[in-house]
Amino acid sequence: MPVEYLTNYESWDFDTNELPPRSPLYSLLPIGIGTPAVESFTSYLTRLAAAHGVSVTTLIRYKIAPLFIESSQPTDLLSAYSIRILMDASLKKPTMLLIQTAGFWLDLTQNASKLVCAVKTLTGRQDIQYTSLLSMQRWRLKFNNIFHFSQRWCPDCYSDWLECGKPIYQPLLWALEPVTVCPHHQRYLQLRCKDCNSLQPFLILDKTQAGCCCMCGAWLGQILEEEANFKLLSVDWDNWVAQVLGKLLAATDVLITNPTRKETRSLECPTFNSLNWFLRQCYQIGINPVECLSNF
Ligand SMILES: [Zn+2]
Numbered sequence: 001m002p003v004e005y006l007t008n009y010e011s012w013d014f015d016t017n018e019l020p021p022r023s024p025l026y027s028l029l030p031i032g033i034g035t036p037a038v039e040s041f042t043s044y045l046t047r048l049a050a051a052h053g054v055s056v057t058t059l060i061r062y063k064i065a066p067l068f069i070e071s072s073q074p075t076d077l078l079s080a081y082s083i084r085i086l087m088d089a090s091l092k093k094p095t096m097l098l099i100q101t102a103g104f105w106l107d108l109t110q111n112a113s114k115l116v117c118a119v120k121t122l123t124g125r126q127d128i129q130y131t132s133l134l135s136m137q138r139w140r141l142k143f144n145n146i147f148h149f150s151q152r153w154c155p156d157c158y159s160d161w162l163e164c165g166k167p168i169y170q171p172l173l174w175a176l177e178p179v180t181v182c183p184h185h186q187r188y189l190q191l192r193c194k195d196c197n198s199l200q201p202f203l204i205l206d207k208t209q210a211g212c213c214c215m216c217g218a219w220l221g222q223i224l225e226e227e228a229n230f231k232l233l234s235v236d237w238d239n240w241v242a243q244v245l246g247k248l249l250a251a252t253d254v255l256i257t258n259p260t261r262k263e264t265r266s267l268e269c270p271t272f273n274s275l276n277w278f279l280r281q282c283y284q285i286g287i288n289p290v291e292c293l294s295n296f
C-alpha cells in the first residue's frame with residue numbers, strides 16, 4: 001500500500017500527570033472571598049461539618065482539636081506519646097474549643113490563628129484566613145469590642161438565597177459590632193428569633209439546619225407582615241458604616257499585598273480604642289477608612 005494511504009495516529013504521551021495535593025477534608029470553597037459578603041469562619045465551619053454529615057462538635061473534637069493541641073505545644077514536647085496523652089485529655093473534655101463567641105473564632109488572637117491553620121491543613125485551602133479578621137494582623141491595629149455579642153442576620157438575604165437555591169450562610173460583616181444594617185436590602189439586621197425570641201450563637205454546635213433557629217428550629221428568613229414593607233428611614237450613618245466595612249473586608253487581600261504598605265510595617269502604628277470610634281473619625285473628617293488603613 002502506498003505510504004500516502006496510511007493513517008497517521010497521534011503519538012501517545014507516556015508522562016504521568018502529577019496528582020494534585022489531597023486534603024483530609026473536602027476543600028469546600030468559602031463563599032464571597034474578595035467581596036463585602038465574604039463568609040465568616042464560624043459559618044464556614046458549620047457548612048464544612050454539614051458537607052461531611054457531622055455536627056460541628058464532632059468536626060472540632062476529632063479533626064480540629066488534635067491539630068490545635070499539636071500547634072499549641074512547645075516543640076520539645078512534640079513526641080507521639082505526649083500528643084496521645086493530650087488527645088485523650090481533649091476527648092474527655094468535650095467543652096474544649098466548643099466556644100460559641102465571635103471573639104474566639106474570628107478575632108486577631110493566637111487561638112484563632114491556630115484554628116484557621118488547622119482548617120487550612122484539613123481542607124488544603126489557603127484562602128481561609130480571609131473568613132476571619134486575622135488578615136488585619138498585618139496592619140498592627142487593635143480594636144476593642146469589635147464583634148457583636150450574638151449572631152445577627154438579614155431575613156431578606158436568607159429568603160433570597162433560599163429562593164435561588166444558594167447556600168445559607170453568615171457573612172463576616174454581620175458579626176462586626178458597628179454594622180446594624182444589611183447594605184444589600186437596606187434593612188436592619190435581626191437579633192432574635194421571631195418564634196421563641198432566642199439569640200443565636202456564632203457557632204451552632206449541633207446539626208441545626210442552616211438558617212434555622214438553634215433553639216426552636218424556626219426558619220429565620222421569615223418576615224412578619226408588619227415588617228414586610230419596612231425600609232430604613234435614616235440610612236446615612238448606619239448605611240455608610242455597612243458599606244465601608246464591606247469594602248474593607250472585600251479589600252483585605254489587596255491591602256495585605258499592597259507593596260507600599262510593606263515599607264511602613266516596621267513603623268509604630270496606632271491602637272484604636274474601638275472600630276466605632278475609628279469610623280466616626282473617618283466619617284467626620286471625610287476620609288475613606290480603606291484608604292486610611294492601607295497606609296498603615
Ligand atoms: Zn439582606
Ligand SMILES: [Zn+2]
Binds near residue numbers: 193195197198215217
Ligand atoms: Zn426560635
